[in-house]
Amino acid sequence: MxxxxxxxxxxxxxxxxxxxxxxxxxxxxxxxxxxxxxxxxxxxxxxxxxxxxxxxxxxxxxxxxxxxxxxxxxxxxxxxxxxxxxxxxxxxxxxxxxxxxxxxxxxxxxxxxxxxxxxxxxxxxxxxxxxxxxxxxxxxxxxxPKIPGIIFLYTLTFLFIIDCIFSTHSAFKLSTRMPSLAILRNELSTIIEQSKLYTTAEELRKWTETYKSNVSISYIMEKLRLQLTEASDSSSEKLRQAISALHKKYTEQINKYSLGEKRLLKAFPRLSLSKLKKNNSKSKSTHSRKEDL
Known part of the structure; x- marks a missing residue:
């Protein structure tokens, strides 16, 4: 027992x-x-x-x-x-x-x-x-063996503590960048809806689930750009240009992140702003608009 x-x-x-x-x-x-x-x-x-x-x-x-x-x-x-x-x-x-x-x-x-x-x-x-x-x-x-086992455990614990400090610092930094990433995802969502590349509600749902993944944003934008390139109408060309501009913004933003932040984004593809943070942002935005009035 x-x-x-x-x-x-x-x-x-x-x-x-x-x-x-x-x-x-x-x-x-x-x-x-x-x-x-x-x-x-x-x-x-x-x-x-x-x-x-x-x-x-x-x-x-x-x-x-x-x-x-x-x-x-x-x-x-x-x-x-x-x-x-x-x-x-x-x-x-x-x-x-x-x-x-x-x-x-x-x-x-x-x-x-x-x-x-x-x-x-x-x-x-x-x-x-x-x-x-x-x-x-x-x-x-x-x-x-007890002595080697203790030495190994002390070494492992020391490295673990260093890792905790480094990763926690990266997570705090990343949390401050999440609002700007959310804006990019919302812009991508608008482009997906305007592109009309989906044919059913189920297909749109799959698109939505995919673009929520930070690690897939770049891939989705490139795929959309290539699909729109095949179309010759002016509306498709405008969307293609919008995607290219968004892709540039996304790349510039990600390049500013540390290795630790990039790893966390890749490790947690569904990482997003918490509901608490979203509600606080909305409240601040509403309060700001009231003050402007």
């Missing part, structure tokens, strides 16, 4: 890094396949996603006492991991004024931070983890 008293801090930190790395591998592989390009997925620059480390360590502590009852492991794991994901999402939104992931396009979601299908996946993962994966790592960590 695992508990805070029977599991040392040394072991927990190792488990944290192991599952943070495995989570990063899973997220990076899935997203790289989806976008057909390598994407270093995760808030941090290193090869780890801390939310998986925190989630798995919490599941280990809370679910191990119920290891003999698969149903309870599934339920407890589902609840614990979902709570961590929701709290993390809300804290990051409050801190950086941006939504780092969005499940609002899934059914049965809460504020876009959690949804039923992901929670069920967490429950299944907790079951597999508790019954099959964690026992292996308990044995593995136990075989690491």
């Amino acid at each position: 695992a508990s805070l008293s029977s599991t040392s801090f040394y072991e927990l930190i190792y488990y944290f890094f192991i599952y943070s790395t495995l989570g990063w591998l899973m997220e990076t592989t899935l997203n790289s396949i989806k976008h057909k390009t390598f994407i270093n997925r995760g808030f941090l620059t290193g090869f780890y996603c801390p939310i998986y480390g925190v989630g798995m360590c919490s599941i280990y502590l809370f679910c191990s006492p119920f290891a003999s009852n698969p149903f309870l492991v599934f339920i407890v794991g589902l609840v614990v991991a979902t709570l961590i994901e929701y709290i993390t999402g809300m804290l990051m939104e409050k801190l950086f004024h941006a939504s780092w992931w969005d499940y609002s396009h899934f059914k049965c979601n809460l504020n876009g931070k959690i949804c039923l299908r992901i929670s069920i996946a967490w429950g299944v993962l907790a079951l597999v983890f508790t019954c099959y994966i964690q026992p292996f790592f308990v044995i593995l960590i136990g075989k690491i």
Whole structure:
């Protein structure tokens, strides 16, 4: 039976890094396949996603006492991991004024931070983890010589802290640039609607979902420009020129970003202004107009 008293801090930190790395591998592989390009997925620059480390360590502590009852492991794991994901999402939104992931396009979601299908996946993962994966790592960590193990852990922790500082600084800088990126996306949305290149509401919805992805904005503008080049009418030429001008603005803006900011945009293609930030912007804009009157 695992508990805070029977599991040392040394072991927990190792488990944290192991599952943070495995989570990063899973997220990076899935997203790289989806976008057909390598994407270093995760808030941090290193090869780890801390939310998986925190989630798995919490599941280990809370679910191990119920290891003999698969149903309870599934339920407890589902609840614990979902709570961590929701709290993390809300804290990051409050801190950086941006939504780092969005499940609002899934059914049965809460504020876009959690949804039923992901929670069920967490429950299944907790079951597999508790019954099959964690026992292996308990044995593995136990075989690491103590002194080299501590030295390696100190080194890893030091690099992790440096990464946290660097990535947090990049995220704060990026959060100040999100309004200007939102303006570019809105301009692109207008051009897509004016181009009439879509034929059905479903096709327009797919376009909309695609252009929300920061990593796809440049690609979409180039694709639109090429499609409009094939048309010979004057309205298409005007739209093509508008897209070229927008593409130039986008390129100039992105070139000003640091490597850390660019990586975050690529790692979180659905990154957008939080609802709180949007509402504040609207309120300021309305208040400004009233003062002008």
